[in-house]
Amino acid sequence: MGPDWYCDEVIPGKVKIGVLAQTENTLAFRPPLPGFGTDHIIVIPTRHVSSLLDLDDDLTIELLTTVKKIAAWAVDQHGGCQVLTTLGNEQHNKHLHWHVAVGDGVARFVPRA
Ligand SMILES: [Zn+2]
Numbered sequence: 001m002g003p004d005w006y007c008d009e010v011i012p013g014k015v016k017i018g019v020l021a022q023t024e025n026t027l028a029f030r031p032p033l034p035g036f037g038t039d040h041i042i043v044i045p046t047r048h049v050s051s052l053l054d055l056d057d058d059l060t061i062e063l064l065t066t067v068k069k070i071a072a073w074a075v076d077q078h079g080g081c082q083v084l085t086t087l088g089n090e091q092h093n094k095h096l097h098w099h100v101a102v103g104d105g106v107a108r109f110v111p112r113a
Helices: 005-010 057-078
Strands: 018-022 026-030 039-045 082-084 098-102
Touching: 018 057, 026 057, 039 057, 057 098
Parallel strands: none
Antiparallel strands: 018 026, 026 039, 039 098, 082 098
């Protein structure tokens, strides 16, 4: 994956993905195998936005509505999920993307003893 796998390959349709939801400016999909665990869905804007910090208000509503729809589906299907996005040096792909993770794909935040 390059620095912007989403603009380079996903949005132009160069890789096989499983689309779960799509709106005018957003896309929710399962990434190609190997995935991230039990189930894992990625939600992106279909035009370039670097990160949450660069997201404008109009697209925020549309994007979060897609995230919410996928999260509701994941809760219904699996009983729960984790929704997260990364920023700065924790963000490896510099195109805003939300992870909706289920089961063993969930990052566990364990308090330090
Ligand atoms: Zn991009």
